[in-house]
Amino acid sequence: MAANGKDRLRLTRLRLERWRNFDAVDIPLQGRAFFVGPNASGKSNLLDAIRFLRDIAAVGGGLEAAVQRRGGMKRLRSLSARRTTAVGVGVDIGTEACPALWKYDIRFDRAERSDAPRLVREVVVHEGKILLERPDDGDRGDPLRLHQTHLEQIAANQQFRALAGFFDSVRYLHIVPQLVREPYPTIHEPDPFGSDLIDQLADAPKRQRESRLKRICEGLRVAVPQLSALDVEQDKRGVWHLKGKYDHWRPKGAWQTEEDFSDGTLRLLGMLWAVLEDGGPLLLEEPELSLHAEVARHLPAMFARLRRQKGRQVLLSTHSEALLSDPGIGLDEVFLLTPGREGTEVTMLSDRQDVRALLEGGQTIGEAVIPMIPVRAQQLGLFG
Secondary structure, three states, X not given: OOOOOOOOOEEXXXXXXXXOOEEEEEXXXXXXXXXXXXXXXXXXXXXXXXXXXXXXXXXOXXXXXXXXXXXXXXXXXXXXXXXXOOEEEEEEEEOOOOOXXXXXXXXXXXXXXXXXXXXXXXXXXXXXXXXEEEOOHHHHHOHHHHHOOOOOOOOOOHHHHHHHHHHHOOEEEOOOHHHHHOOOOOOOOOOOOOOOHHHHHHHOOHHHHHHHHHHHXXXXXXXXOOEEEEEEEEOOOOOEEXXXXXXXXXXXXXXXXXXXXXXXXHHHHHHHHXXXXXXXXXXXXXXXXXXXXXHHOOHHHHXXXXXXXXXXXXXXXXXXXXXXXXXXXXXXXXXXXXXXXXXXXXXXHHHOHHHHXXXXXXXXXXXXXXXXXXXXXXXXXXXX
């Protein structure tokens, strides 16, 4: 994949059929995307469709493992599905110059007398040329082959191995600060919840680490103005710790470790580090958690500045009016999720005339959109 943003591969379109909350979705994607909607509308499930492709292509993954990890076909299939029950996920992958360099579509259903998945369709297209279209003659002669995708098989994906590598480069991140402070052993590398965050910092080449931490420190000053430096250091037991230098009345300031960092500072540091890493699309869940609204207001600009170096695509869910108040966010970057009887509808704000009218009246995107999200606060009384 190319290093600069314009030539770097990214997701340019997402298609879903009967996937969890969604009966049908077909949306274009920019270098950033913001998904907004009420609780249980499907924001996490929409991001998870991209993770699903990653889990198929990852080493040790595969279609069956990816489906079972999500509770089986019964949990994946939309409740709005009727006669047609197959679940579908498809994406376009490309650059600004060529948005549909690659196309990948997969459709699968429940195998007979089993909750295991069975392929109904798998298609790979490169520059308009079909490289793979299943089921093929081999599948019809041996139906057991339909329990695996060609994407996950090294012996079968040679023509489109770059596509499998792209999916494998997708990263989901939802930092849990307490796991950064008290990590647990994990087989996932990197761990999406941040238990290996400090080890990632320590394992990076020294010059690269210092350069990144300097840039992150500059960004973190929006949230922590007195922060003047970041570093990692081993203690006597050989355990690595994150250190931050804070300016105060002492001439040389004072150093603190991750034990003393706020939850918001740890989450923000982990997200900024991930944006600066090489890799494919970065999926973030509600990055505003634990952050003051004034800090959340700066997040889109922070991500945009750091993206310029690596060009990494950032897709995130949010409930934050402050975050969506950034004037640099385009209407084609924000998607409103609206639950209904036939599943959740996903609309791009540039297609909403009511939103356009509010923006023309002087409102920010956050001020225009957040009030459109239904909140049933009276239900909280049920837990009283």
